[in-house]
Amino acid sequence: MTSLATLSPLTLHPHTPHHIANLSLVNIAARQRMLSQRMILQTVMAANGDAEWLRAAHGSLLIFTESQQHLDATIKKLEPASAQKLTDTYDGPNGVGPVVQAFMRLMRSTLDQIEAGSPRVPATIAELVGHTDRILAALNTATTAFDEVSQAGSDAMxxxxxxxxxxxxxxxxxxxxxxxxxxxxxxxxxxxxxxxxxxxxxxxxxxxxxxxxxxxxxxxxxxxxxx
Missing domain, CATH: 1.20.58 (Methane Monooxygenase Hydroxylase; Chain G, domain 1)
Incomplete structure (x- = not known):
């Protein structure tokens, strides 16, 4: 079994950062889960001083950010019932939106600190890793909501x-x-x-x-x- 230390950054780096439009909303939402875990892993490796892992983490964050922007923009174009369900999922009382936004801010901050060689990196990495379960649960909730909306649309069709x-x-x-x-x-x-x-x-x-x-x-x- 290949150890984490022997993996190449390219193994965990997405191939094309702009192929968002070719995926369904459900697939994009599901991919966000995978990207969140990929970014955390890449960032942990980058904290050891590996520039390739740092570039890979930046690339994953770019894709994650673009995908989230695409999801946010698309929600506003859906028919009212579907748009409301997804808006509630992200912005409701227990919405996942703040969790996702906090994760992206923490990821950017961590990468900036790694680039600057900040002494706060170990503590920030620990905070990022501690965010794993929370962001994964939030993205699971979002994926389920997109799946339900997609299924409802298929049933209506x-x-x-x-x-x-x-x-x-x-x-x-x-x-x-x-x-x-x-x-x-x-x-x-x-x-x-x-x-x-x-x-x-x-x-x-x-x-x-x-x-x-x-x-x-x-x-x-x-x-x-x-x-």
Missing amino acids: MKELAGIVDDIQGVAKEAKVVSFNAQVMAARAGQHGREFAVVANVLSDITGEIDRLTRKAAVLAERSRRR
Whole structure:
């Protein structure tokens, strides 16, 4: 098993600091948990005088800060119920926002002290490590809230999709009746109804295809709902 001392800073350094938009809100919130622990580890190693670990810690803090800013900005753009839930999670009476902000301030202060060679570094490192459980619990709470909001959005979308499928199936049934009646009328019209019969047959084919697609959509919607 590889010891902590033999790990390279790059092992714990994120690859790309600006690929935030490609992740879902739930994934970003979950990644914040991992980044918080990564930063603490990198900072502890940097306190031993390793410049590479210090750069790695700065990089992780940058990503953490950008991700948090992205989450904060996105919350304001969500529909009211979701935005309120997440706002309460961060800014409510027991909100996690102050914990996250305090952690970022402590991390910046620690890195600044390490760079300056401050004699306060050991005490600050101890404070930072002591903050581990608190920040992790806060970020777990935030991730759970984002997950619940995401799930609620998926459920609402599936319900709307099911309603649309029902509407399409209703139209398809009516079109089938029209097609059948048209075929009957065409048959009664004999030679004069030949062209009308062609149209009726095409309409029948279209309604059959609509039926097939709506059944497929209904199966997919039900499968997604059960996940």
